[in-house]
Amino acid sequence: MKKPAIRFPVKPLSLAILATFAAATVPAVAQEADDEEVIEEVVATGTRLKGTATAVMEERKNQAFVADIMGAEQISRTGDSDAASALRRVTGLTLVDGKFIYVRGLGERYSSTQLNGLAVPSPDPTRNVIPLDLFPSTIIESLSVQKAYSPSMPASFGGGNVDIRLKTIPSDYVFSVQGQLGSNTNNFDDAYQYNGGGDDWFGEDDGTRAAPAAIVDQWESKQFLDGISQEESVALFKGLNRDYDPRLESVDPDYKANLSIGNSFDYDDDWRFGFLLASGYDRSTDVSEEYVGEQPLRNGEEIRMIRFYDEVNTTEKSVKWSTLFNVGVDYNRQHRVDYSFIVLSDTRDQIRDMIGNTANITLSDNQRVRKYEVQYEERKMFTNQLRGTHTFPELGFLGFDWKYSEGRSSRDAPGNMEARFLLEDDNLDGIYDRETESSLSNSTTAGRYSFQTLHDRVENFAYNVNYPLMIDNWEMEFKAGGNFLSKTRVADNRRLDISTRAFTDTSILEGYNFNDILTDEVLDSASYSTQNLLRDTTVAGDDYAAGQKVDAYYFEADLFWNNLWRFSGGVRYEDFRQAVVPFDPRTNQFDLTDEADRSQLAFQEDAFYPSLAVTYFLQEDMQLRFSYGKTVVRPDLREVSSSTYIDPLTENPVGGTPGLRTTSINNFDIRWEWYREAGNNLSLGLFYKDMDSPIESVQSPAQDGPPLIRIANAETGKMYGMEVEFLQGLEVIGDGIWDNLFVSGNLTLSDSEIELDPANIEEQTGVSTSITNPTRAMTGHSKWVVNTQFGYDSDNGEHSASLVYNVFGPRILIPGIDGFDDSFEQPFHSLDVVYKWYPDFNTTVTLKVQNMLDQEKKIEFEDTLLRSETRGTSFSLAYRYDF
Template sequence: MKKLFLTFSLSFLVIVAFAQTGTIRGKVTDQETGEELIGSTVIIKGTTTGAATDFEGNYAISNVAPGTYEIQFSYISYQNKVISNVVVTAGEVTILNVPLSTDSQQLQEVVVTAEVIRDTDAALVTVKRKSANVLDGISSETFKKIGDSDAASAIKRVPGVSIQGGKYVFVRGLGDRYTKTILNGMEIPGLDPDRNSIQMDIFPTNVVDNIIVKKSFTADLPADFTGGIVDVEIKDFPEEKTISFSGSMGVNSGMHFNDNYLTYDGGSTDFLGFDDGTRAIPFSSQSNLPREGLASSNPQLAQDLRTYTSAFDQTFAPTESTSSPNYSFGFSAGNQYNKDRYSIGFNSALNYRNTTEFYENAIDNSLYEKNADNSVNELDLDRKRTGSIGSNNVFISGLAGVAVKTDASKLKLAVLHVQNGESTSNRILEENFLQSFNKSERFAIQYTQRSITNAILSGEHYLGGSAITLDWKLTPTISSIQDKDVRQVPFTLEGEAREIQPSEGGNPRRLWRNLDEQNVSGKFSLTKEFQLNGNTSKLSVGSSYTFKNRDFTIDNFDFLVANEDQVSFGGDANNLLSPENIYDNGTGTYVAGTYQGSNSYSGEINNFGAFISGELALTENFKAIIGLRVEQFRQLYTGGDQDWFNSNGGQGIYYRNTEILNSFKPFPTANLIYNLNENSNLRGSYAKTIARPSFKEKSIAQIFDPLSNTFWIGNIDLIESDINNFDFRYEYYFRGGQTIAVSAFYKTFENPIEIVVVNQNTPDQFTARNNGNATVYGVEIEAKKNLEFISASLSNFNLNLNTSYIKSALKMDDVEYDARSNNLRDGETLERKRDMQGQSPYLVNAGLSYDNFDNGFEAALYYNVQGPSLARVGIGNIP
């Protein structure tokens, strides 16, 4: 018992002793290049207590008694630096990041009075200066100043970057097809099957270290990007112990506290972002539903049909309620522990966001046509859709990560899960003008449940005294998107009466759509430093592999009415399945349909890449990065058309795990960097990249969207788009992370993919098509400047300005050009070129921030605007 008591007492004293000490931690870098200085000596002056920097230039001195010290930093051929008045507090971490200057003449010592150095922005500027790519970015320090809660809000401050729909990144005004989003350098699938990039709003800023946007290609990157590649870097080693709670609330006067907000009763777990089973198909999707023609003469089949029909929830239309404001909560925690031979860091975060949108008197997908009379220049209104749209969106994300670092290695593991549930309701009045004039009113409600789970394991290993670096990463991802019990009822309006007339407005329907995707990506690279003309150069080789598998299925149920003249719904969609209106004795509502094979598909992608790249310091001021990447891309498809399923395989088209795309292509790249002086660079680059069709685009699937009442038609004949990229940039760097940069770019597109109307007779049907050839060119201007140069009293003010002007020109192919030519007005001429679909002509991001570190007050005002773009390409008399 005494031994136990003694052990406990000693342990307690040790804990108390450690709690009464502090830690000094930071990074040592080259002041001119920003490179980490490995093996620098850091010592508390007048003692033997100290540490050496590791392969990332980091150091940590633990168990330092509270007090004020002088810390000496030294490295061979660099000026010694002493930081005085460094205060260490019990139980806290003092951050001291120090740049050292070279001194080949004399090794003198510089004494600096200590202050807390917050250099995250400066570090990002350093990354830009020494990067082989033309890049821009935003740091976690800026997130805090602006107050952005997610990466989508933050990234639109980056030059040449805009956000569509509050979540999708456009770089240099190009659509998301030409922008790739990666997480910690690795590809992961998104939450939207209609997009090629991942939603940026799923990443809360409290887990993000930096967001880097690379606008020029180097051989170590995937080749399928053109506008830019967005790399979201998750924190791994916090400099100090952090525990953070956050909350926010937002109100839009047009959307919130509105009594006309459209919604409907869902499941008990909707507030957690997933359905509790309320919206599940009420019977097996493999069930063979009785046909009404047979049930009318067979009592047992009639009863079965009634049972199947009665199994569905009766709700078909939304109800009005009061809309709630937006709100969110966040929690994050992290710390770093330094041991004798290794360090451990961990990060964790949990975030919840609930947003509500309501558009009253919205104009939704109205259609216009050119008049048949060529002398009439005004467009004719074909159909007009107006109404109300309400939606509620719930996001929950969780992140857990751990990193272990030794003298020559770092291993990291991070797991991310995102859960999203979106409930949408609308009531749309449609008026048809050019055909037989009629009015219809559509009620639609939809619930979409999305989830993504990603794990990334990575390692960095420094071999042979850091002369050779081995990097590797492996990341599996599982994502799921489920549209659960999407419901639609079209009423034809006859005066004040609402009637269901399938010949005019179609049948009421309910559908379930399921998309499951598995993604595994891995890559490695070896980098060796060597001397060229007395300057340090690098040679890198590596390879990558990505596997994707997707399954997409649709279960569709139509609700028909037998002897409809004997059934009354009273204009109420919810009466469609009331007990007295359900099929009985050959009269009433009954269900028909099931699994939609022709609208379902599965696909597989295998992409193997290999690269070699040399970063050659040809002179002290001139660097060339020359590389070559090759990719072997293979895409498989399984699916059939309507004729094949209707004939039970007797006719029509069916692909069974068929290879629909196989290409082996080289992607050369050259980046040239000339240092005009220690503060400015002149850059030029050329690269060949590619844009590939998505699973959904390169298919024969026909997918109906009940909310917009449109059809997507797959195009199995799509081919890849080849792009040539030219970039030029001048950049000047001031102290403290201030910079001015002017960029120009020029791109050529061969067979660009655009979203187009299928034909002029079906303006509600869209597909993807290779359209002619195109060019895109533009300029970007960026300035980050402290206003101290105007007056010393403005030293706490910083101006942030970036703007882009972009011009696109697509040469129409003969199909589109001839169709447009045949619909010209009298005296009208037609140029062969037009704007590219999805291309914005200009972007402006401007901000003025105030930061007083002494009193802790920060404030900022930001403005962001994106120019209009062509959403879809019409044809013939469809604009």
Template sequence: MLAMNRKYNLARKRLPAAISGALTMAIAAASPIAFAQEEPETPAEQTDTQPSQPMEEVVVLQRLKTAAEDLVFEKQEEAFVADKLGIEQISRAGDSDLGSALRRVTGLTLVDGKFIYVRGLGERYSSTQLNGAAVPSPDLSRNVIPLDLFPANVVSSLSIQKSYSPDMPAAFGGGDIDIRTRSIPNEFIFNIEAGTGWNSNSSDDAITYNGGDDDNFGTDDGTRALSSQIKQAIATYRGNISAFNIQQTLNFDGTQHTFEEGQAINRELATALNRNVELKDKSLSPDIDLKGTIGNNWFISDDLELGAIGIFAYSNEWRNRNQIRRAAFPDGGDVGAGGFLTEEDITRTVQEVEMTGAANFGVRYQDDHFIETSSLFLRNTQDEALDTIGESIDVNQAVGLQRHDTEIRYEERELFVNQIRGEHAFPDYWGIEGNWFYSDATAKSDIPNEVKIEGIDDIDNQTGAIIQRKVLESATAASYRFQELEDEVESYGFEASLPLSFSRAELTLTGGYEYNRKARDYAGLTVNIDTAGANLAALDGSISEVFSDDNILDPDNRFETTLGSGKPESYLAAQTTESGFFMFDLYWGDNWRFTGGVRSEQFMQVSIPIDDLDFENGPSREVIESGSFSEDDIYPAFSMTYIHNDEFQLRFGYGRTTVRPDLREVTDIEYIDPQTRFRVSGNPSLITSQLDNFDIRAEWYLASGDNYSVGLFYKDITDPIERIETFRTEADVILGYLNAVEAEIYGVEFEALKDLASIHDAFEGFFFSGNLTFSDSEITVGENDIGLTNNERNLTGHSDYVANLQLGFDSGDGLHSASLVYNVFGERVFFAGRNGVDDAVEQPFHSLDLIYSFYPGLNSSIKVKVQNLLGEEVVIEQGLEGEKNFDIFEEEVGTTVSVSYSWEF
């Protein structure tokens, strides 16, 4: 369990008894705990093949177009509306991770570089699976997996299903993404790739601080960790380290201790915090990117084949991601010429380290039985340094003052997955086929030290030059937040199918069962250095001067150490899902296919906030009951396909599904969104949303290899969950969640792959692939007392249009290939505004990338990639009702140039 919590928290030892009623309802006692998931759809041909003989010329000359066509057949054979993306397509588009790759798919947009929105619906409406099994998210702020965790070289293909089928979890909104890892190869393969890169914002004006010795490996060496001295003090003084309580506790030894002794011990605790956080300038290093793959297969006999594959990846990059944050209030207020009540200019430097290791082993007996194991380790660490200059209505250049805050944030995220799965065919027993899986996964996120030092500068009111730096006189002048999350997930399931033949029909009956359990332990602790009553002269100077040992321990300076944020900062949660499904797949004659079925799903959940500093009381019965939830429902689905011929088919699909709130969203704790720095709080009153999903799609697969599709979709949502603004101060915007009354979203999708040589000989070697989505949405919040400015508007996260376009080229000699890739989304609501402040709206981001590859031989390639050629920035607008909009959030992205060399045997 979490070391930070378990070492100092005595109150938690009594917790299981306090919540046993709720946990008994949601979790089978003394059982491993895991998450709801779907039965894996493991394709039989999930292999990596590297030809040992020279490739035929026609293959070399069609590198990009062949990659784009590679999974068309599988997409055509799907019973439900789905899109496919292969590893070659990902590689040729220059995508280094899955998040970047998926934004090429029809109707998908990428948010924060990590999360996928399907058809304009937020990440809560999309689910991600690994080889058909659900895995936990190591992200502290979201339940879905950040897709930038997965480097492209661990993936065989991606399946994006947009219409619901009964063999999938009922928690299905916009779509489901199944990540299929690379399987055992057909022969010996060896590949190694090395690359470097540079960003236009990566210059000498970066900032950093003194971290740990292991930072380049993405792990903290203990420099930032909560000290044993503070852990022991929390246990000794039972969560209360005030000078008075320390004195009273010391008196238990039979000796009369003074209040001053308690104050001295309290001050000593502040010296146990890592105060070596003074920011300093840094010249940023070029990116480092390394990848490698090795694998082989061995034929033990004519019937028995063994195989193995190992994969690794490492990357280390530094970026300046400077931001500007502003806030406007309905009662006005001018700061400078901008007309904002607050404005913050944030210099932000981020180091991101990623490490990946994967190992798969498989055995195949004849062509009928295949068993494979997969082990995957992912680490993603972000180390941020922020220097914030701010002004407000009372603190600005006109009065010779400015806010000056220093922040550091180090987050280490890990995901470790072990899976075993099997596929079996029994041709001698009526052709029965079956598959099964077992998956065990653990996700961890550790923020050992998130520090914010509040400062204020005396400045020249004419030039703005700093005259004197000071630490703010505040109860949270130096705030240290320690956070850990651990999700333990176990899941298993099986399915079997029976084919039946009739004179005019082919029928396949399929049934299956899944059981999933999940446990989450989230621990948070805030330690503050309080200067509210300090000697003001002691606050003059730099951070290292003000918070030096001598300054803190001097009783005349009146520093104080405090714990907590005023409300619970931790929570425990558990989920269990048990489901069974039945489906049929009927081919009637040569032109009709009918597929449908039903899924029964029992879901139970409990999420309970925990105050780790309260050693006297556990959570109340009311808190436990409000955090417990269960449902038992049936979820049907049906699909009909008209197959005119090999080149054209028409699909229709319907499914009823649900979307459940995230564990964090239903827990009354507060956290900081790492991207925007907005504060976010949960709402225990949230309930699940119910969706009715309709799809129609026409598809053309031409003999030339060109293919086109046009689709219509409609979704009706009851009780949709929306992100809203709940409160704001000069320093913060606080966001929360509520259930609206209803919402609907509808639209049309277009997709095409076209060889341009068929238009004119001048376009020989060129091809076009792309997709467009046009849609509309409306949400009705209904009557409420929270003062939303717009009770009817677009869904949060929904864009009216999405475009993904790619122009590709292959040279006639097979030595060169290139792609120009464009992606854009329309305006989308980021959060709903209140009290006359309009909705915050994220502006379109026009992403234009250029990828060029040179192939000096069949075994090697050189790739050059330029990302964000247009130099776009992330912008969120908000304004007062009926007035102009302000840019409340801006973030620099910069243009990135990278080059890599790959060699394979």
């Protein structure tokens, strides 16, 4: 239910200000004027901004629970290309790895994501949450981040709920095309690339990387490569693609294209039909230089890396496709049914050429290790959604809403590969020549191939009945509904290692290209030892299946008294069931050691989750909100399995923990909001979260390679903080140019603390964790986050510009072990500029420059660099025409 609108004049410049920042305000009313030119200017400004900002902000103001909403115009203004990068502009939100949003410093597990209010499948092999970079901004109508829990939200709610709301059927005919060209300062020189497939431009592998049919037959027959002869091993190896060697080539420019068309039609006064089709293509390349530290060693006060790569050159290509099709029908403005079909495809193709040292291969021995690795993955999501909204005036305006979604996502990594080489400074000139002083590693893992697939399916049905009622000074609305979710996931992984110990004559390993060293001719003429050339290193737990069902019912009331108080709240009941089963790929049997493991893999709980929100209207333009909610955070699918898997984001091995407990959270929020004259506004919020058994990442030392990450329960946790938002037109300084300028921003100051009991964690995981700091901040939490925007809009509506700044405070990414402190991702100062020119009513030209400060991503501990990555300064020029 909405509070009656409080109206006051908003001048044309304020409309532009409103469209730049997701802060609540009031509906815009055209300023009265006798001058005809002034009236024309109002129309032009509103048209340029497409008129959605006011509605978005009015929605936020009228939310019963604390929420932030960002509309399509705000996203366009800041120049962000996808949902993930756009959400970092919202108060208290930070972006991790370009994919996952941390709300108020709580990791991605503590936030839920919905698409048009419904659950969506995830193509991430290790997480339930969906990577938000999958959603291009061109198909997004608005992004809603609800930070205070309400019964209509999923109970799995820690930091908040992110709802991605896609564009809907337009009210009038729209047809637009857009093209964009861009590049990055890192891309100006030649970069390492490799021979891929003929369909890479389309974002699909043409079979070049896929495992050969002969090896696939071995896997499907459950024979794998165990016990095969050397002749069979060599024959199978010949079928593998070996042409992955990096070579320096010039980098193509980035380019993208978008098209959208839609319309609505009236029929017989009562019926209205409409459709919208939006499609886009985006191809880009990111080149970077990195440093990767893997194993530190302390010598007194000195810390040095004994395993590291200090020359890392990375080239990552991405190809994205997006298609959105909406069709709907409306009868008498009382009954509406919409169908949406969404297809998203995101292909990532990365090659890294790395030179470094290990504990055994050192500079003191005039040796270096070189390896290259190719990581190729295709992520796809298909979603069908059907939604209905019905109002029955004859029943006291009873409302009935329903929605159904069936979605599938997949991740296909058809053939990733890595190869290892040894560089020896034979002439002792201090230069390790890649071409003349190189040989393929003489080891059991000179090369490795991996082949991965994942399929996720989600079916979600929800309904809601609402009934408005007015009695004396009370305006009331009562809601009751249900939400039913079913999710299934199947994943498998296969690995092959190339053992050069199979050759008796190691001189054949000299060279710097894997494909040139192990040719068919060399393989045919080589003499072999008793070790096989191919080793199947697929292990138990590489395959798994998972299922999840959630049945939920809720009741919610919204009571508004005497234009002074608003009481909203209710309770949600959820019955949650989940089962995860790891398989032994060789036997297709459960990978369980005993019956205890079997019982712990099945997870079931049911509980009630209440919430209450109170709003007090201090003045017509000022309100104070209070809210409380009890929520829960549950383990991800793989985290309750004892199997070890490789996290593709951190490259660390991760071991799950059967019997992992649910995190219970009590959430408290207070927010004061002031909607001032001419669209200026200010808000101040306080929040506190009390957590029991928070789920956290800890580390355990590994014998070789990076440390093993374990998932475990801390004892207790808490988080508290303050959020400030503002928007101010600079006309308060003076007349003239100041009338065209505004400044907006937000600041989050917060702190967190968890208590870890090493003895309890060792008992829970069965592994010693050697925790350095049993009391520390939560993983991923930044104590401060700053967003600011300085904007300009010309009087004639032909020009607009924004200078946008974002920075977050240091945050723990890798908890410390063995006496080493926690590793912190350092602040990244992002400064972007977006300029738009509207030469005529139909045309928009956009110039965008990002990371103008040329910042690097860095992770450090105890003033020691662990990882770094250059990002470069990117720029693009886009042209859009609306017919």
